[in-house]
Amino acid sequence: MLKISRLNAQVDGKDVLRDLSLEVKAGEVHAIMGPNGSGKSTLSKIIAGYPGYSVLSGDIQYEINGRYQSLLDMEPDVRAKEGVFLAFQYPVEVPGVSNLAFLRMAFNSICRYQGAPEMNEDKFRKFVEDKLKIVEMSPDFLERGVNAGFSGGEKKRNEILQMAVLQPRLAILDETDSGLDIDALRVVANGVNRLRSPDRAIVLITHYQRLLNFIVPDHVHVLAHGRIVQSGGRELAMELEKNGYNAYL
Amino acid sequence: MATMPISEFSVPDEVTELLNISPRVSAGDVVYFYNGARVGGASSSTANVRVTSGERGAATKVEVTSESPEGRLLIVQLYGNLLGTRQSKESFLVPCRHEYRVRGKAEVVEIHMAINDIAFNIENESYFDIAVGGSVTYGQAFWVGDEAKVNNKIQSRLPERATFNGLTLNVGASLIHNEVDVDLAGQNSECQLRSLLLATRQQRIETVSNVRHLSGESKSEQLIKSVVNDRARVAFTGHVQIASGAQKSNARQLSQSLLLSREGEAVTKPQLDVGADDVAATHGATVGQLDEAQLFYLMSRGLNRADARHALAIAYQRDVFEQMTGGFVKNIMERIHARLPAELSADSSRSEGVVRP
Numbered sequence: 001m002l003k004i005s006r007l008n009a010q011v012d013g014k015d016v017l018r019d020l021s022l023e024v025k026a027g028e029v030h031a032i033m034g035p036n037g038s039g040k041s042t043l044s045k046i047i048a049g050y051p052g053y054s055v056l057s058g059d060i061q062y063e064i065n066g067r068y069q070s071l072l073d074m075e076p077d078v079r080a081k082e083g084v085f086l087a088f089q090y091p092v093e094v095p096g097v098s099n100l101a102f103l104r105m106a107f108n109s110i111c112r113y114q115g116a117p118e119m120n121e122d123k124f125r126k127f128v129e130d131k132l133k134i135v136e137m138s139p140d141f142l143e144r145g146v147n148a149g150f151s152g153g154e155k156k157r158n159e160i161l162q163m164a165v166l167q168p169r170l171a172i173l174d175e176t177d178s179g180l181d182i183d184a185l186r187v188v189a190n191g192v193n194r195l196r197s198p199d200r201a202i203v204l205i206t207h208y209q210r211l212l213n214f215i216v217p218d219h220v221h222v223l224a225h226g227r228i229v230q231s232g233g234r235e236l237a238m239e240l241e242k243n244g245y246n247a248y249l
Numbered sequence: 250m251a252t253m254p255i256s257e258f259s260v261p262d263e264v265t266e267l268l269n270i271s272p273r274v275s276a277g278d279v280v281y282f283y284n285g286a287r288v289g290g291a292s293s294s295t296a297n298v299r300v301t302s303g304e305r306g307a308a309t310k311v312e313v314t315s316e317s318p319e320g321r322l323l324i325v326q327l328y329g330n331l332l333g334t335r336q337s338k339e340s341f342l343v344p345c346r347h348e349y350r351v352r353g354k355a356e357v358v359e360i361h362m363a364i365n366d367i368a369f370n371i372e373n374e375s376y377f378d379i380a381v382g383g384s385v386t387y388g389q390a391f392w393v394g395d396e397a398k399v400n401n402k403i404q405s406r407l408p409e410r411a412t413f414n415g416l417t418l419n420v421g422a423s424l425i426h427n428e429v430d431v432d433l434a435g436q437n438s439e440c441q442l443r444s445l446l447l448a449t450r451q452q453r454i455e456t457v458s459n460v461r462h463l464s465g466e467s468k469s470e471q472l473i474k475s476v477v478n479d480r481a482r483v484a485f486t487g488h489v490q491i492a493s494g495a496q497k498s499n500a501r502q503l504s505q506s507l508l509l510s511r512e513g514e515a516v517t518k519p520q521l522d523v524g525a526d527d528v529a530a531t532h533g534a535t536v537g538q539l540d541e542a543q544l545f546y547l548m549s550r551g552l553n554r555a556d557a558r559h560a561l562a563i564a565y566q567r568d569v570f571e572q573m574t575g576g577f578v579k580n581i582m583e584r585i586h587a588r589l590p591a592e593l594s595a596d597s598s599r600s601e602g603v604v605r606p
Binding site: 048049050051052075076077079080081085086088091092093094095096097102105106107109110113145162166 | 541542543545546547548549550551552553554556557560561563564565566567568
């Protein structure tokens, strides 16, 4: 579903990703682990289309209707409409736009793009209320401004709620475990596990092994100095937990 | 210029639809005027309305007296030429003075709307005489057109414990000039002034406010928000004066402008004149563009750039309404705001007006 080949990218003139290559297939869960500053978040934002970053060379190919196309030329909204979703490490507060209105705008614009029927407010509210259960959120959250005044844990749940509503094909979860206590982590992880599906690929970006106790990945990669330096199975994460990242620095 | 006789005038469906959409507005609370002359409405209003002159060309004086504890009234001033002819270069003047005398508590909305885009000048004065301990919640909207010029004056003198809570909405004209004068004359008097100014194309909106704290423990709070698109210009000058005897007064003023285009212009001049030593007075001004992080967040969920920019521009305007007390005024003003053309808060095609990180 996703083929990243020899990607080189800069942020503020500094090389952050160096010849990074990665392949992710439908149905798989990949974990990308790495120390701070290794380029994890940059990678996730580049896949989603963050405008501040410049790709120098390499490509990100994404499968659309059986054909691979480059994501790099697409606007962020087109990527979203094609099924790419990024759960933000720091979800952005948008006061003045209600969560429900925002979700419906997003949902309907994706429906319109894909030629599916849009949902009216009543129908959509019922649809979302059902999804709220996945992340154990109260319906009160729908009336509040997007992430406005939400606690760290509420913001992360809200990201997974959006994922549940928009049903992406490729979901990248950037440090979704950071700032969560153990109960909130369990709720968020359960939510993600319920969204695992044979048609959907999930990329978990995390610093800690802890998340992987709850969401068990098929593949684990170590990212250091902007490139993937080691790939393996679940046992690689265990080893990192024990020995730290020092071996890769 | 030929205009349709007043007797044949009927309020256009768009206008009644706009107003009737609110369940809070009953027919008995509405008075209509057309080019300054009363054309109908309100027999059962809680406020007493007297119109003393309705001749075209002469100043209309609308006297509203509210003795009731919960008076409310919606005044709709419509302007236009139903023949819709724009061949004539003649522009006409519609002078009007509203005098509100409030003994208890009143909610008043004054809507000035053009029903077609012809050249005219509106000279409006809205004057409030509020009794000791009285309270007014006031909404005023100008929604005219590119050919119109507006000269608008709002005046109020607040005695002891009186409150004035005003929300004004300006949707561009070739020029709107506002002058807002509030005297906090009595101990513990209080005013809140909120303005939302939306300018597009080559429109100009100028506002000068003069808030004078003349007695102690008086409080003023001003929030002026503008959205400037295309080559429009919005200017705000805010004088706040605290007299030497007005100890323990509190004055706050905040002016915020959102520029949606590179050519738009927003100018703010706060002027504080503080003559007492035990007071709190603050002012702030910001001029900004849409936030890149918010824009990316919305787009990453599937909203295209124009829709995301529009959603953010609308969200920016929300807090003008949010802290508004007085359900009647708030409801009508929100309905009008919701009906405004999207272009006011839209993507300006010549612009990339965002702040990059």
